[in-house]
Amino acid sequence: MDLTMCGLLVERAEELARLYAEHGNWNDVKERWFDERLSNRSTRGSSQKIYRVLTSRFKNAPTDLPNPSVLPTIFDECQTTRDKAQILYLYLVADDSLVRYVVHEYMARLTDGNTDSLDFSNETLVDILTHLEYSDGGSFDYADSTTERWCEGFRSVMRKIGVLDGQQSVVGTSPSVGDTPLLVAMDYSYGSDDEDWLTSPRGLLYLFQPANRWGELFDRVASTDAWEYLELHGDLDVRPSDEPYSWVHDGGEN
Incomplete structure (x- = not known):
């Protein structure tokens, strides 16, 4: 579950988008990305992980989201880092089926007027995840430690987009949108x-x-x-x- 490792990583996602806008193809972007990472003494393993996850979101983005090549222009219009995070979050939801499943559950709760609709505690998140059924009939089955890391990763995304306020908060509110x-x-x-x-x-x-x-x-x-x-x-x-x-x-x- 990649969310435990990457979250939104706004600055790095923005860097990738600018490289793609500059070069126009992912092969050249990949070469430039690793050259710059290694010259800054980043490990190849961590750089590969981040590159794979972030480029997946851009490559698999539906056509009704902006093409990654125009994202730098869009980012230039943003007033805050939160603005950029809210845009990148849409790519995450579109690309990650597990995140999308959980977000859809919260959307349903919000629509129903559930007063606890934006409770992102481990208990609530795990309850949602245990109701997940995969198309092959399987269910959500990860070690408790992995699940807890995933929950923390999910909350980190909620903080980036302004739903949660502060590192300890687990109950959120509808964010302002730039x-x-x-x-x-x-x-x-x-x-x-x-x-x-x-x-x-x-x-x-x-x-x-x-x-x-x-x-x-x-x-x-x-x-x-x-x-x-x-x-x-x-x-x-x-x-x-x-x-x-x-x-x-x-x-x-x-």
Whole structure:
């Protein structure tokens, strides 16, 4: 379970994205990555681990997330490290089926109005994991020590994206979302094939935004040049002004 080792690693993920934007292919990125790591006296083993996990998230990213080649431009629009973490977190959820399973469970609890919906204690996380059934009929079965490390890794991600506050906290709240990760989350939501995406915007749900915040978030994106309100069939709808992520090439969200 790679989350125990890597988490989001914002700075290194950003470095990989910039190398990919510069070189345009992963072979050259890999060569540059290891040259720089070894020159800084990093061990090859740790460098390989980090490279494998982070590049998996970029290589396997769905097409409705930004291509890694434009991530440096998006990161330049970010105001804080948390903004970058919230964007990279979407790649983690898309790539890691175990993380996605757990996040979906919390999304369901948040939607149901569960007052303990964002309790990330070991007890709650383990309870969720023990209900997991794999497609081959198997179940979650790891040593207690491995599971505990995974839980701590998961909480570290929650801290990075602003759900948990402080190293000891295990109960979180819905985080504030910066302008740039909000645009990414909305474009990601719109990119799904579901015509009713507005009733279940996955980017906002992955970032633990409850339904009573969506109207405010829709207003925020509609105040940019990237999104707008449209009247469709008598209903007010919010849509990208152009294609999703066009704002990246047009010089930011304005």
